């Protein structure tokens with residue numbers, strides 16, 4: 001795809017609350033979307049996914065478009081997030097892996113040495129052409145609602161590749177990181193290239209914002225994060241600096257890493273529910289008074305959607321008030337929607353956020 005095409009593919013959405021807030025402007029209302037808003041909480045999702053394996057569904061453009069649209073239609077959220085997965089670029093490039101229901105990504109041949117790193121395939125943009133096609137369908141269907149593209153950050157992808165699947169302690173990951181820094185940096189460099197290719201394809205196809213998911217970065221100390229991870233995530237963000245779309249950075253349990261994660265070069269800092277948004281802003285501004293006040297995204301505990309409506313309202317009001325400390329606030333959960341969540345509660349949460357004074 002040429003550069004000229006990339007310029008014309010993106011819609012002009014100057015009023016979209018998500019994009020206004022991401023730039024630190026004054027949106028007409030507090031924008032809200034939810035990580036994992038498409039997925040098992042929705043009966044219409046379970047219906048269209050019936051009999052189709054997760055990974056295969058990510059390469060079916062019409063289905064990706066339909067699943068991405070479902071929460072926008074149902075809940076009236078202020079953004080769609082592309083239905084895909086962080087391991088899609090790895091699978092597309094030919095890494096032997098599967099997404100096992102109830103477990104997550106499982107890798108057939110885990111990466112444990114420099115030899116394994118050297119054997120990793122390079123992602124050719126053509127291999128994710130169905131994703132670009134889905135983005136094209138979505139930008140036609142979404143009207144004024146922005147579309148968020150995403151990728152997994154190098155550390156989180158490395159953890160799946162090295163452990164071979166989900167991990168509580170990331171022990172093999174850390175063992176490689178500490179004992180073979182050359183292999184480690186080669187691996188993270190490779191994964192940064194892949195993330196950048198995957199995100200560039202999405203941007204050229206017309207997504208309006210991107211999010212880099214470093215879900216498991218919170219397992220690291222700040223010192224290790226700075227030495228072993230930050231330079232690679234920074235390269236992904238730097239590669240998108242001229243893309244013209246806001247860049248969101250998110251991880252779980254990253255209260256101690258917020259300052260370092262912002263230094264990776266994003267425009268919006270995702271915050272999980274453990275750190276109040278005003279405290280997060282405080283940490284960010286006192287550590288880096290030289291930088292502009294941050295824009296934050298978050299941070300309702302996904303478990304609160306299992307409580308009564310009075311609790312939901314109280315928590316949303318609290319988070320709305322705390323978010324006023326930031327230069328902009330994009331309302332979200334502190335992590336993804338849990339599969340058992342009552343979708344009615346999600347719709348109600350959107351109404352309550354839209355009732356907040358922006």
Ligand SMILES: Cc1c2[nH]c(c1CCC(=O)O)Cc1[nH]c(c(CCC(=O)O)c1C)Cc1[nH]c(c(CCC(=O)O)c1C)Cc1[nH]c(c(C)c1CCC(=O)O)C2
Nearest residue numbers: 035036037038039083084085086101102103104213215336
């Ligand atoms: C760590 C991670 C993964 N995938 C992702 C992350 C980062 C975000 C986070 O921290 O949650 C990212 C992701 N995965 C999915 C999305 C879609 C967009 C959205 O609505 O947010 C996004 C943004 C769809 C999905 N990705 C997956 C599902 C469930 C698959 C199904 O419906 O059978 C969905 C909707 C599978 C998946 N893929 C992964 C896990 C842990 C799982 C869940 C396994 C399970 O519980 O069955 C890896």
